[in-house]
Amino acid sequence: MTGRESGTAAGTGANAAEWPIPDHEWKRVSSKYAVADLVTNLILVLVVIAVGVVVLVVADEPAPWVLAGIGVLSLVLLVNAVLAFRRVKAIGYVLRDDDLLFRRGILFERVIAVPYGRLQLVDVTRGPLLRALGLATLKFVTASAATGVHLPGLPMADAETLRDRLVELAETRRSGL
Numbered sequence: 001m002t003g004r005e006s007g008t009a010a011g012t013g014a015n016a017a018e019w020p021i022p023d024h025e026w027k028r029v030s031s032k033y034a035v036a037d038l039v040t041n042l043i044l045v046l047v048v049i050a051v052g053v054v055v056l057v058v059a060d061e062p063a064p065w066v067l068a069g070i071g072v073l074s075l076v077l078l079v080n081a082v083l084a085f086r087r088v089k090a091i092g093y094v095l096r097d098d099d100l101l102f103r104r105g106i107l108f109e110r111v112i113a114v115p116y117g118r119l120q121l122v123d124v125t126r127g128p129l130l131r132a133l134g135l136a137t138l139k140f141v142t143a144s145a146a147t148g149v150h151l152p153g154l155p156m157a158d159a160e161t162l163r164d165r166l167v168e169l170a171e172t173r174r175s176g177l
Contacts, residue, residue: 026092026103032133033153034088039129041081048074093151098173100140100166102149112149117173118142122163126156138163 052070055062087106094101103111121141130136130152136159138151154162 025094027094029088029091029151029153030133030135030155031085031088033091033130033135034085036129036133036135036153037084037088038081041077041084045074045077045081048077088153091151091153095165100149102151114140114142114149115173116166116169118144119166119170122166122170124156124159124163136160140166 048070052067052074055066055070059066083106087104090106090109091104093103098117099113099115101111101113103109119140119142121139123139123141124136125139126136134156135153136156138154138159140149140151142149151159151162
């Protein structure tokens with residue numbers, strides 16, 4: 001069992017007993033989001049390969065470093081595509097009494113607490129791929145530019161319900177703003 005699975009906080013060295021949020025309370029995004037992430041990564045791979053083909057056709061003798069760069073970039077994007085399902089599994093959120101906890105990341109886990117009283121805008125967005133899968137992304141705007149929280153891969157009904165709940169909580173918790 002890894003630190004993530006036992007409830008270890010990222011970078012704190014805390015064990016499961018010290019970490020305040022047990023794993024069973026974390027809500028996960030839809031596994032269908034992994035398909036959207038995979039498709040996006042594969043499209044990027046195809047674009048890089050297409051650029052490589054154009055370089056080969058247009059240039060009489062392309063520089064070896066250009067071909068090596070295209071090859072390395074394609075390989076990195078393919079590895080990224082392979083990790084799509086694990087990356088999506090690492091995304092989770094918890095609604096606590098005073099804040100929303102959000103986590104993501106495989107190697108470098110990021111855990112963000114967004115106080116309800118600091119939420120300025122909760123936005124539901126859907127691109128064509130997410131719309132086709134019945135999913136949405138919830139974006140949170142706070143006074144801090146560093147927060148940058150977005151919760152991708154929520155079923156549309158869940159995203160709308162969560163948005164309404166967060167707006168309601170934000171309105172009741174605002175103080176001095």
